[in-house]
Amino acid sequence: MSSASMSSASTSAAPSVSSPVIRLNPQDNVAVARWAVAAGTPLGQEGGVAAGDVPRGHKVAIAPIAAGAVVRKYGQLIGYATRAIAPGEHVHLQNMEMRDGDVAHEFCADARPTPLLPEAERATFQGYLRPDGQVGTRNYIGLVTSVNCSATVAKAVADHFNRGGGMAGRQNVDGVVALTHGGGCAINTAGEGYRFLSRTLGGYARNPNFAGIVMIGLGCETNQIDLVMGRSALTEGPMLRSLTIQRSGGTRKTIAAAIEIVNEMLDEAAKVPRTTQPLSGLKVALQCGGSDGYSGISANPALGYAADLIVQNGGTAVLSETPEIYGAEHLLTRRAVTPDVAEKLISRIEWWRDYTAKNGAELNNNPSHGNKAGGLTTILEKSLGAVAKGGSMPLEAVYEYAELIDRTGFVFMDTPGYDPVAVTGQVAGGCNIVCFTTGRGSVSGYKPAPCIKIATNTEMYEHMEEDMDINCGGIVTGDDTIEAAGRRIFERVLAVASGEHSLSETFDYGDNEFVPWPLGAVT
CATH class of the missing domain: 3.40.1400 (Ribose 5-phosphate Isomerase B; Chain: A,)
Known part of the structure; x- marks a missing residue:
């Protein structure tokens, strides 16, 4: 299933607000708690009751899952049951694990020409035209x-x-x-x-x-x-x-x-004045950090919808964080415009397998403590939600860390999952604005690129309202849609690119997040 179909499934399959859980795909055997669900609570149209307390954003079984059987979310494998799991049980670290495995790749299966809008209909922004033809959003x-x-x-x-x-x-x-x-x-x-x-x-x-x-x-x-x-x-x-x-x-x-x-x-x-510029001068870094169980349901697919609008209007959307697409890379290789682009992405995954093994680690070191507390159990689950930021457009190119991004459209840059290092690579590649989704509450700025923070849930948005620019929590509760939230993100990108301050800029944050990838021995 492509990320496009993942996003549409998230939109069309969302039940009414009377249901305390969200089933994201008909194939799923787990659903996500919209809010904290107490033991004994009926699970709405999914049937059954919660066998125990289920924290907000966490998974609950909606079908019997045998020991060793696949656990599915987004219609995709996210892990394996370590014991038999009954309907209504909380599904997390205590009864689910990740195992090594390879997913099937169908290179370019979903490739198609990028559906660009006619030039006369494309959005513009007010930017600083530089002598080399690039366009700045800041000065x-x-x-x-x-x-x-x-x-x-x-x-x-x-x-x-x-x-x-x-x-x-x-x-x-x-x-x-x-x-x-x-x-x-x-x-x-x-x-x-x-x-x-x-x-x-x-x-x-x-x-x-x-x-x-x-x-x-x-x-x-x-x-x-x-x-x-x-x-x-x-x-x-x-x-x-x-x-x-x-x-x-x-x-x-x-x-x-x-x-x-x-x-x-x-x-x-x-x-140098701001002047009207085409979106071909806009390169948007797509980021997520402090993710939770709602990230792949609300803010990430909403940002993916906005990324599609940016690309359709002639701009560039840059996905990164290779360890956080691990297990979902097959969704991207299907969208590669050529086999060479798909092969380059796979080669970067293989580099990471080798790199982590040499350092006595594994790619499932991620999710972090906060991610797990927010309901994410394995890197497969996190990756399937993270890749939704990339929308549904064709994958035009794959870049190594900090390489100059010389193509418009949807592209990928190989970076670590650690946000400051990842964004530093994207800005070095030419990104002039950052869109950053968060469920736990990441607060970084990234000078010289303005950073728009996008909350996955309303509770955190209201608790940290001085740091969050946009709330996508209404998607979780059924009061908003991915399309409407994505349109708001797109409009905010244009406004911030034209000079409106993001909240991190209002408080002058962003001086300490320049972190080049510290790779290799220091002697």
């Missing part, structure tokens, strides 16, 4: 550090502007961002970790949400600035400059020099 100056040793200097320069009054009187500029990290030296320059770091720094330097970039290094580090710029085909000019502490004569002199450069860049950045 920042960035301080890119080559090594941890220059982090203090970069933060001091950013603080001068953002908190020390240096932005006073500045119009049409969003601020100064210090992109600091813990690496840059004592790494193998021939290894994947160095390649990822270099590619990430170069990708941020060309992200269209930055009007100007100052690259700041120590001077003697392994990760030399000129090598980073060379690998990313970057050339110094008025809006791309570099400094090293050792060449400048120390920290205070470097700070002073960088402040002078940034002042010049701010003057130039302020002259």
Whole structure:
């Protein structure tokens, strides 16, 4: 079953609000509790009663499940019963497990041309057109550090502007961002970790949400600035400059020099107006974190619906987090536009199998503690819900971590499941806005890309209303639909891309989430 049919099943099969559980597909032998269900509660049209208390968002058996039998949700395998499970029983860690297995792949079975709207009917947004043709949704100056040793200097320069009054009187500029990290030296320059770091720094330097970039290094580090710029085909000019502490004569002199450069860049950045731009200039990072049992029912498929609208209007939607599509990758390979695209996705899955094995781990290390508390039992269950963020459009391309995204439409980037690392890769690839679904309450911002937080359930949305931009909880209770919520997300994306602040921006969050993938040995 494709993710498109998963989404439609979630919409059409949702029972009335009188039922305390949601059965997502006719093939399922478990349903999801809409709210906390007490022992003895009738399970509505699914029949039977709850044999014990079932927490909100958790699964309850709606048919007998024999020991060793498949547990199904979304019409897909999510695990195996470790003992016989009677109807009405809570289904979770105590009676269900994951086992290794391979799913059948039918490459390109659902591939079709992307159904683009006629150009005259496509939505637009107000963005910053850059000289290279990219379009920014924000107008920042960035301080890119080559090594941890220059982090203090970069933060001091950013603080001068953002908190020390240096932005006073500045119009049409969003601020100064210090992109600091813990690496840059004592790494193998021939290894994947160095390649990822270099590619990430170069990708941020060309992200269209930055009007100007100052690259700041120590001077003697392994990760030399000129090598980073060379690998990313970057050339110094008025809006791309570099400094090293050792060449400048120390920290205070470097700070002073960088402040002078940034002042010049701010003057130039302020002259760039927002203008009407096509959605081909929009690259949207699709993310989920702090997921719960409602994620695959409400916010994720709603975001998938919005992603389809973005693609149909000529934009790009970027799914990532490879460990969180594990077990659901067959739904994506069916949508691949060519066998080569499907094979590349499978090759990344195989890389992860090898990588986790070498490190004494397994892909089912995920879900996290919070995911499990929210009702997710195995990575298969989490992945089937997570992949719904990708909507139903054809899969146009698969990218390695932090690679430049050079195709429009729906694409995939190989990243870890850890949100800050994943988003960092997407922004390095060119994403200029982030849509982030959460059930437990993730609160990160991701400068320079504005981040829209989308709640899976109303209880968390109301409890954390200062952090959540959109509520999809009504889908769970039957008061909303995936289509209506998806349309709201789409409209909010256009508004935020055009300058409206997301809540994380209102509170100026997002300075600490730049986390390049720390892969490889440090010597």
